[in-house]
Amino acid sequence: MYKGPAQGFKLERENEYGTPAQNAAVAEIVEAVRREGDAALLRYTAAFDKTTLTPEELRVPQEEIQAAYEKVDAQFVEALRQAAANIRSFHEKQKRSTWVDVQPDGTMLGMVLRPLRRVGLYVPGGKAAYPSSVLMNVIPAKVAGVPEIVMVTPPATGGRQGIDPYILVAAAEAGVTEMYRVGGAQAVAALAYGTDSIPAVDKICGPGNIYVALAKRAVFGAVDIDSIAGPSEIVVLADDSADPGYIAADMLSQAEHDEMASAVLVTPSAKLADAVAAELERQLATLPRREIASKSMEQHGAIIVTQDMSEGVDVVNKLAPEHLEIMTEDPLELLGRIETAGAIFLGPYSAEAVGDYFAGPNHILPTNGTARFSSPLNVDDFLKKSSLIRYSxxxxxxxxxxxxxxxxxxxxxxxxxxxxxxxxxxxxx
Amino acid sequence: MYKGPAQGFKLERENEYGTPAQNAAVAEIVEAVRREGDAALLRYTAAFDKTTLTPEELRVPQEEIQAAYEKVDAQFVEALRQAAANIRSFHEKQKRSTWVDVQPDGTMLGMVLRPLRRVGLYVPGGKAAYPSSVLMNVIPAKVAGVPEIVMVTPPATGGRQGIDPYILVAAAEAGVTEMYRVGGAQAVAALAYGTDSIPAVDKICGPGNIYVALAKRAVFGAVDIDSIAGPSEIVVLADDSADPGYIAADMLSQAEHDEMASAVLVTPSAKLADAVAAELERQLATLPRREIASKSMEQHGAIIVTQDMSEGVDVVNKLAPEHLEIMTEDPLELLGRIETAGAIFLGPYSAEAVGDYFAGPNHILPTNGTARFSSPLNVDDFLKKSSLIRYSxxxxxxxxxxxxxxxxxxxxxxxxxxxxxxxxxxxxx
Known part of the structure; x- marks a missing residue:
């Protein structure tokens, strides 16, 4: 972990462009699915997921979704529904309508807004299958009015009924209209170009491994894609008024995601810096994912002690973090000077976890410094605009x-x- | 030119992914500029543009911009200013503000909207340097509040003062803040990664040849890019009430752009179809760019006779055209059924040329069927959003x-x- 002044710190970030071998493998898969459709899709599913399916088995039947509800915890469903309601309510406020401006000479100019017709969502398999991410991806599309929302997710290795019931329930609650048990680059290619079993979509969203990311990059242009997610980041900007225990807990909640995650404290207070360092150590000791979190803190964590709060703000703007927490005496005083951050959390009770799961704003945020030019996933991402021109x-x-x-x-x-x-x-x- | 029923017609479109040799050349240029900065930039400018420059000569000095005003036609400047005022006024109406929702329990949720900090605009050299496109690219960024707008354009071959004065005037009128005489993939790389002479931008806009398009694709992720423009298209949806002369003129105004452009009439009226075919021939005969236009009509033009207007609407939605003109008895009757088009022109007096130059809506539109998921260039393209979360x-x-x-x-x-x-x-x- 870096601990010191701003000058000595540089956040190492790389975009995922893959190795030439990975790119070649993805290009071959995408091309095969484009050319051969279902045949290639099923062949790769057998090879990579060790699952032999017929075309009819690709789609998850309604009964399997119903059965999932029997398998999941009732309290989980209740919490999920509350989270979904909050997310829906926040995204409803983003919604815009068609507008026209009619002038006395008969000229009419405007913008027509319409939802995309069909959107695909990739959900990774295994431990990276997060019900919360299903809500965050699907609800903005639903609020935009997208009529067809298609989920793809890998079949559990070796089985035909292996999709996590929690994912199925989250998808059903969020409003997914079709689900398919298929994953990897082949699933992305199917969404982009369509097969007999899976009609093509207009846009592909959702995270995945390097092959999924490269496939999304490869089909970009034929369809739209959301951003390509990088590792997750948090920056906490704090002064002496902040509780070091809260800061350490939030940094660790980021660090536990994966070893590439980055958690950074920026503060003009040397005293706070020391207290947070001590809290990090104390809290790490009992964290179940301490192995991942400590590697992340070691490689990508930092406590930066700035000359003053103004330099702190500069550091934040340079980092353009995915998540920014401002824990200072008066966070609103600083808000106007923050130029670039995916999501901004104000004050002591706005833990990042509140935004990750529950508050309503989207947790799919620009990573890797891309907050410089991109935005949280939002309703606009699922609308298309047409100019309207009527001259007299x-x-x-x-x-x-x-x-x-x-x-x-x-x-x-x-x-x-x-x-x-x-x-x-x-x-x- | 295809002439017949909808079933027999397929618009051939290909995205520009370049040949492997072109991609390799671009990768090498981008990497060299990223590593060596100005040195590589000047080396490629000498090699490709036959222009030897010092780093100081890259930037177009204020005097050269002033001098350009002496060289251009006064009426041109007047028309340009009127067009700019119309474009500004339309884009002002797109602008949105930061919003917050404050709840009784002290929760505050919202979206902070801010302009991008620095945007780059590529303007091609030679005959493809269109002052109108400079306005259309720059004004939305200006309206969004982007403080630094950087133009790059190739130096005229062999000379150091060779940038078209009309382009310089359009850039100055639109509000470009810095101009550099550099073009090709090397200019795109400089904008993306920055050199000593040209600081990096957050987003790159503007059209260019295949090398420019591939370079934009290559740097996407490090910076944002606008869409990659394909050939231009028009579809006219008309019934017997339409004037075949108007339709033919609009189709030819698209066809004269380049041989890859596509102009299509969709109508349930066989009579109108014949009349437009005759008008096309008549008007082509005296068109200065008839060689280009007739090649375009031959290869990518079509007159599609549908069974009825309802099938006509289906054909339009399938084509997802860049430009759609509706010349029917009651265009508003059909508007609600049009799902996908970059810009929609209603009625007999709304020639596409009105929108290309003057009305106010942007002429940078989704081509190649990408209106399925993308939109005209607009103010949102130059804003970034941050979520705001304050929990009590x-x-x-x-x-x-x-x-x-x-x-x-x-x-x-x-x-x-x-x-x-x-x-x-x-x-x-």
């Missing part, structure tokens, strides 16, 4: 000379003529 | 059990503890 003859007459002049300057005589033909005394019917 | 102790106490339950289900004990430590009777300060 009067408006066209007023603007024709300007349009024709600009068009002719660009050498596009046909554009000028398309305007002028309408003013030539023809009736236009 | 009361709210945390209410939700703690649910959060802890969900976290523990996912095996993330540290998340549960980060909530519980705040309710343990510690003072929290």
């Amino acid at each position: 003859k009067e408006a066209l007459r007023r603007d024709a000379a300007g349009i024709a002049l600009l068009a002719r300057h660009e050498g596009l005589e046909g554009h000028a003529r398309a305007v002028e033909i309408r003013l030539e005394g023809r009736d236009g019917k | 102790k009361e709210a945390l106490r209410r939700d703690a059990a649910g959060i802890a339950l969900l976290a523990r289900h996912e095996g993330l004990e540290g998340h549960a503890r980060a909530v519980e430590i705040r309710l343990e009777g510690r003072d929290g300060k």
Whole structure:
């Protein structure tokens, strides 16, 4: 763990572009599924997931989803429903509508907003299958009005009925409309290009391993993709008013995710820095995932002691963190100076875990410094816009000379003529 | 040109992924500029643009921009300013603000919206340098509040003062804050990774040749990019009430762009189909760019005669065109059934050229069927969002059990503890 002034610290981050061998493997899989459809999909599922399926078995039947409800804890369902209600309520507030501006001369200009028609969600198998992420991915699409939301997730190795019932319940609660037991690059290719069993989607969301990430990159353009998730990060900006125990707990909640996760404290207080370092050690000792968390803290953790709070703000803006907690006497005083962060948590009671699971804002956030140019997953990500232009003859007459002049300057005589033909005394019917 | 029923027609479209040799060349250039900065940038400029520059000569000086105003036509500047005012006014209406929702228990949830800090615009050299595209790219960023907008454009071959003065004037009018004489994949790499002369940006916009497109794809992730533009398309949906001369003129204004452009009429009227075919021939004869336009019409043009208007709408939704003109008795009757189009032009006087240059909506639109999932360039493309979460102790106490339950289900004990430590009777300060 780095402990010292801002100058000496550099957060090491790399985007995942994969090795040439990984890229070649993904290219081959994507191409095969594109060309052969279901046949390739089932072949790769047999090879990689050790699961032999018929095309009919790809889709998870309604009975299996019903059966999942019998298997899960009732309290879990209750908590999940409350979380879903909060997420829905927050995302409802993001929703925008079609607008038009009608002018006295008959001109009408506007933007038509519509939901995407069909969206695919990748859910990883095994321990990385998080019900909370299913909610966070699906609900914004649902709120946007997307009618078809398709989930793909690997079949459990060796079995045909192996999808985690908690994932099935989360998907059903969130509003997934179709579920398929297929994973890896082959599932991404199927969503992008479609097969007989799985019709193509317009956008693919959701996290996955390196092969899934590379497949999403490979099909980008044929369909839209969400961002390619990097390792998770938290930065805590704090002063002497903060409780070192809270800070350490939040840093460890990030560090326990995986060894690549990064937890950073930025503070002008040397006293707080020492207290947090001690708390980290104390709390780590009893953490079930202490092996992962301590490796993460060792390699990517830091306590940065700045000259003052102003330098602290600069450090935060440079890091452009996925999660930022501000635990200072008056967090609102600093909020306006924070230029770049995926999610901002204010004050002592806003633990990152509150946002990860429950509060309502999305936990799918820009990682790896990409908060510089990207945003939390939100309703806009599932809407498409069309410009709307209605000109009247009067408006066209007023603007024709300007349009024709600009068009002719660009050498596009046909554009000028398309305007002028309408003013030539023809009736236009 | 295809002429016949909908069943027989398929619009051939391919995304530009480049040849392996082109991709390898681009990868080498990008990597060299990333590693060597200005040295590589100047070396490639000498090699590809036959222009030897010092690092100081990369930036276009204020005097050169001033001098450009002396060289351009006064009427051009006037028309450009009117177009810019219209574009600004339309994009101002897209602008959204930060919002927060404050609840009685002290919870505050919201979204903070901020402009990107620095944006780069690629402007191609030669005949593809369109002043109108400079306006369309820059103004949304300006309206979003982006403080630094950087233009790069190739130096004219062999000269040091060779940038088209019309481009310089358009850039100055639109609000570009820095201009550099550098082009190709090397310019894209410089914008993405920064050099001593050209600081890195957060997002790269603008069209270019295949090398520019591949370079944008290669740096995506390190920075954001706009879409990768494909060939331009128009679809006209019309009935017997439409003037065949207008339709033909609009189709040709698309076809004159380049041989890859596509112009398609969709109509249930065989009579209109014949009349438009005749008009196309008549108008083509005198079009200055008839060679390009007739190749485009031959290879990618079509007149599709549908069984009825309902099938016409289906064809449009399947094509997901960049530009859609609806020239029917009552265009508003059909508008609600159009699911997918970049820009929609209603009625006889809304020539596509009106939108290309003047009306205000953006002419940078999703091509190649990508209107299925993407949108016209707009102010949102230059804003980043941050979620805002402020929980009170009361709210945390209410939700703690649910959060802890969900976290523990996912095996993330540290998340549960980060909530519980705040309710343990510690003072929290």
